[in-house]
Amino acid sequence: MPINYYIFLSIALFCIGVVGVLTRRNAIIVFMCIELMLNAVNLLLVAFSKMHYMSSVLVNPASTAGADAQIFVFFIMVVAAAEVSVGLAIIVMMYRNIHSVDINFLNRLKH
Amino acid sequence: MGITVVLFWFLTALAILSALMVVVSKNPVHSVLWLIAVFFAISGHYIILNAQFLAIVNLIVYAGAIMVLFLFVIMLMNLNSDTEPQKNRWLKIAGGLAGGCLFLVIIAGLKETEMKLQVAQVKTGDIGLIENLGMVLFKDYVLPFEISSVLFLSAMVGAVVIGKKD
Numbered sequence: 001m002p003i004n005y006y007i008f009l010s011i012a013l014f015c016i017g018v019v020g021v022l023t024r025r026n027a028i029i030v031f032m033c034i035e036l037m038l039n040a041v042n043l044l045l046v047a048f049s050k051m052h053y054m055s056s057v058l059v060n061p062a063s064t065a066g067a068d069a070q071i072f073v074f075f076i077m078v079v080a081a082a083e084v085s086v087g088l089a090i091i092v093m094m095y096r097n098i099h100s101v102d103i104n105f106l107n108r109l110k111h
Numbered sequence: 112m113g114i115t116v117v118l119f120w121f122l123t124a125l126a127i128l129s130a131l132m133v134v135v136s137k138n139p140v141h142s143v144l145w146l147i148a149v150f151f152a153i154s155g156h157y158i159i160l161n162a163q164f165l166a167i168v169n170l171i172v173y174a175g176a177i178m179v180l181f182l183f184v185i186m187l188m189n190l191n192s193d194t195e196p197q198k199n200r201w202l203k204i205a206g207g208l209a210g211g212c213l214f215l216v217i218i219a220g221l222k223e224t225e226m227k228l229q230v231a232q233v234k235t236g237d238i239g240l241i242e243n244l245g246m247v248l249f250k251d252y253v254l255p256f257e258i259s260s261v262l263f264l265s266a267m268v269g270a271v272v273i274g275k276k277d
Contacts, residue, residue, distance in 0.1 A: 001119055001233050006231055007221055009156075011214060013126060013130050013149075015217075016131060019209075020134040022205075023202065024134065026139060028139055029139060032146050035177070039153050039173070046239075047231045048231075050161070050238075051229050053238050054232035065238075077168060078259045078262070082262050082265075083266075085266050089269070091184065092187070
């Protein structure tokens with residue numbers, strides 16, 4: 001599969017995530033769009049790892065080039081899991097204080 | 112046109128349609144369910160690329176744990192109807208325009224690179240199998256793996272401290 005297709009798919013998913021972050025005002029949906037952007041980048045990393053592996057396995061059949069990228073994706077997933085737990089705790093606390101998850105009400109730093 | 116190509120295009124269409132539905136659906140619960148569909152499509156892409164370990168981890172961690180956490184919070188706060196009473200049409204148009212411009216600029220920048228001759232290997236190649244990834248993870252990346260446990264511990268403590276009623 002040409003690498004171009006994976007690049008364009010990832011860019012499309014990333015830009016949909018950007019549009020969601022810019023247009024929606026529900027904090028939970030903004031957070032979900034950030035997860036969508038993380039997943040688009042993960043998909044691109046895996047596609048590039050297989051591309052790199054294919055070009056290096058021609059030279060050396062026992063090569064494990066590209067495994068680093070998949071380990072990197074694994075660590076991104078680890079960090080994302082930790083991030084989601086803390087972020088949702090913050091959203092729950094915000095809901096408890098102002099009884100809403102609309103990010104337009106979170107402008108107290110402006111005044 | 113082999114089965115791989117058909118599957119690739121099917122999963123691509125599923126991922127993009129579901130991602131659009133995440134953004135446009137009014138009900139947050141529907142957004143979560145569409146996001147689960149996106150994660151299943153991305154896992155399908157991982158399987159096509161023969162990254163089986165990441166496909167399973169993606170399903171378990173993202174579609175399983177994280178999305179259940181989102182659903183749990185939404186239902187806990189009883190948000191599964193109304194949301195966003197005030198409508199600002201210009202904000203939506205400006206956001207869509209900005210995202211579309213970003214898409215166009217990146218596509219235009221990458222369209223003519225020499226990258227388009229490269230091919231991602233599908234169906235074969237065994238670096239994505241858990242045997243090889245485990246060797247790499249526990250030989251070269253042992254220290255980051257152990258540090259990530261500290262990260263999880265601090266995230267757990269942080270979630271408890273933030274969520275505590277003071």
